[in-house]
Amino acid sequence: MGRHAAVGTDPYRPGRPGTRTGLLALDFDGVICDALDECALVTWLGERPHDRTVTGPGQLERLPGAFTERFRTVRDYSRLLDHFLVAHLPEADSITSQSDFDQLFSSLPRERVERFTTAASAAREWFRAAEPDFWLGLHTLYPGVPELLRHAGTVVIVTAKDEPSVRSILRRHGLEQTVAEVFGECRHKAAAIQEACARRGLPLDAVTFVDDNLSNVRKVAAMGVRARWAQWGYQTPEHRAEAARHGIEGLELGGIDALSAGA
Numbered sequence: 001m002g003r004h005a006a007v008g009t010d011p012y013r014p015g016r017p018g019t020r021t022g023l024l025a026l027d028f029d030g031v032i033c034d035a036l037d038e039c040a041l042v043t044w045l046g047e048r049p050h051d052r053t054v055t056g057p058g059q060l061e062r063l064p065g066a067f068t069e070r071f072r073t074v075r076d077y078s079r080l081l082d083h084f085l086v087a088h089l090p091e092a093d094s095i096t097s098q099s100d101f102d103q104l105f106s107s108l109p110r111e112r113v114e115r116f117t118t119a120a121s122a123a124r125e126w127f128r129a130a131e132p133d134f135w136l137g138l139h140t141l142y143p144g145v146p147e148l149l150r151h152a153g154t155v156v157i158v159t160a161k162d163e164p165s166v167r168s169i170l171r172r173h174g175l176e177q178t179v180a181e182v183f184g185e186c187r188h189k190a191a192a193i194q195e196a197c198a199r200r201g202l203p204l205d206a207v208t209f210v211d212d213n214l215s216n217v218r219k220v221a222a223m224g225v226r227a228r229w230a231q232w233g234y235q236t237p238e239h240r241a242e243a244a245r246h247g248i249e250g251l252e253l254g255g256i257d258a259l260s261a262g263a
Contacts, residue, residue, distance in 0.1 A: 190222075
């Protein structure tokens with residue numbers, strides 16, 4: 001399921017008077033913060049030499065605009081860092097559906113995917129450790145998110161992003177103590193939510209889950225969790241039609257304050 005670690009205290013326990021007894025589970029990139037440029041940069045360096053004598057801003061300037069545009073398309077269909085490798089394939093320009101994307105990704109040799117993921121993760125770690133101001137500046141919190149984290153009760157983050165990066169970004173904004181737990185590098189979000197509930201003695205129907213990836217939303221909703229599909233992250237017209245067919249609720253950014261009341 002991925003790595004996870006407690007971030008702050010968890011004062012909102014079942015049965016405590018005057019507090020929510022449910023659990024709010026949030027994705028990170030595309031729900032809490034926008035990190036498109038950071039993800040595009042580490043994706044580029046996942047298959048290109050990383051000249052560490054060039055600072056982060058210089059690396060960003062070297063990033064081809066055409067690649068960033070292709071990455072933007074790939075990002076809409078991706079769930080994991082591994083999936084970003086598809087942006088290096090010229091065929092990605094022709095992606096029009098999730099099945100197109102899945103077919104391209106499945107055609108990649110496992111060894112290449114592993115090399116890419118290792119190199120992209122190393123580039124991310126370099127910027128995070130060696131150029132923290134640059135790296136943190138590539139992550140912008142969506143409006144209303146800080147207030148939500150401060151008032152929503154028990155919050156866990158379930159994300160494909162690595163846990164140290166999540167911690168750093170939250171700390172930058174004074175929000176580290178607002179989150180009870182981080183499930184980082186998480187490949188199976190449904191299993192992570194089951195684990196979070198089991199540790200707190202909560203039923204699955206006490207959870208509200210928010211993600212911008214429709215596949216994740218559908219898998220978690222199938223467990224009986226109230227899953228909401230974030231409309232401010234990354235999605236496609238195809239995904240909107242699919243959500244309508246399956247009765248998946250969309251959530252607009254302007255409505256996130258209601259999540260603190262369990263909506």
